[in-house]
Amino acid sequence: MKTRWARKHRRVAGIALAEALVSLTIAAMTLALLTSATWGLRQTAAPSDSLQNEATDWLTARRALQSWTAAATLTGLDAVEGRFSGTPVQMRLILDDGSSRDSAPMMVGLDVVEQDGQFALTASRYFNIRDIRLASQVTRQSTVVVTDTPLRFVYQVKAGNNGGNPVWTYEPQPQHGLPLAIAVEEGADKVIVARMPVSLSGFCISRRGEVGLGEVDCNVR
Numbered sequence: 001m002k003t004r005w006a007r008k009h010r011r012v013a014g015i016a017l018a019e020a021l022v023s024l025t026i027a028a029m030t031l032a033l034l035t036s037a038t039w040g041l042r043q044t045a046a047p048s049d050s051l052q053n054e055a056t057d058w059l060t061a062r063r064a065l066q067s068w069t070a071a072a073t074l075t076g077l078d079a080v081e082g083r084f085s086g087t088p089v090q091m092r093l094i095l096d097d098g099s100s101r102d103s104a105p106m107m108v109g110l111d112v113v114e115q116d117g118q119f120a121l122t123a124s125r126y127f128n129i130r131d132i133r134l135a136s137q138v139t140r141q142s143t144v145v146v147t148d149t150p151l152r153f154v155y156q157v158k159a160g161n162n163g164g165n166p167v168w169t170y171e172p173q174p175q176h177g178l179p180l181a182i183a184v185e186e187g188a189d190k191v192i193v194a195r196m197p198v199s200l201s202g203f204c205i206s207r208r209g210e211v212g213l214g215e216v217d218c219n220v221r
Contacts, residue, residue, distance in 0.1 A: 057145045061121060061184065062192045064144070068108050069182055069194040071095045074220045075203045081174050082131040088112075088152040088170040091182065092132040105130045111141070112151045121145040121184065149187045156181040158221060177221030 072093055074083050083094045089112040096105035107129040113120045122141045129135050145151075157176040159167045166180050184192040204218035 058191060061123075061144045062194070064123060065110070065182065065184070065192055065194040068093060068095060069196045072178060072196050073198050073203070074178060074201045076201055076217050077177055077219050077221075078217065080177050080220075082133060084172075084178055085132055086153060086155050086172050086179070086182070088154070091153050092135070094130065094132060107132055107135050109135075110153065112153070114150075117148060119147050119149065119151045121151055147186060152185045154183045154185055154190070155179040156183070177219065180221070 072084070072095060074080055085092045091110040092107060093109075094105055094107050105128065107126040109124040109126070111122045111124070113122055121144045123144050124141045126135045152170065154168050154170055155172040155176075156166050156168050157172050157179050159165055168183070172179055178196050178198070181193055181195045183190040183194070198220055200213070201218050201220055204215075205213060208215065208218065
């Protein structure tokens with residue numbers, strides 16, 4: 001009798017626990033829908049696999065751009081024209097300063113290509129290039145992101161000749177040196193912001209020695 005009662009008690013308790021878990025799940029789903037109506041509508045309007053692929057594409061683009069900008073440098077402030085260029089639809093950047101005998105400098109390029117109302121962010125790599133003006137026009141491109149919203153590159157630079165407060169611009173000039181950051185805009189939103197942390201040229205300092213730490217020519221912006 002005690003065994004039968006114990007089994008019945010465990011069965012009732014198990015049913016109660018299952019009902020409680022279901023109630024909690026429903027409550028959590030309801031709260032999520034109430035606090036994120038836009039996300040709920042977007043999921044209804046687009047297949048989940050499409051949204052997941054788009055998120056993965058942007059994550060790949062973010063990681064690549066952050067890695068490239070972290071490796072950017074100059075041989076000196078006067079070399080910026082051969083090391084970096086940027087417009088709203090194109091960015092070119094040399095990643096290796098060539099200070100090592102075994103170094104293999106690489107140029108990376110990002111382009112925004114518009115076709116049939118779609119905007120594609122494409123990436124290219126050019127090996128053994130030390131000057132962006134000498135790169136071949138023939139290269140293999142990889143499409144990173146495709147969207148129906150306009151894409152643009154925007155650059156954060158120091159305003160003024162003496163390095164004033166940072167400002168965002170679509171047309172960085174050689175006198176700005178390397179930007180402080182490069183961003184990708186989708187519509188009016190900066191969906192990627194990649195910082196350029198380097199402030200001094202390692203190649204310049206290795207050539208001039210400790211005195212180079214205080215020389216303007218060894219700055220990168």
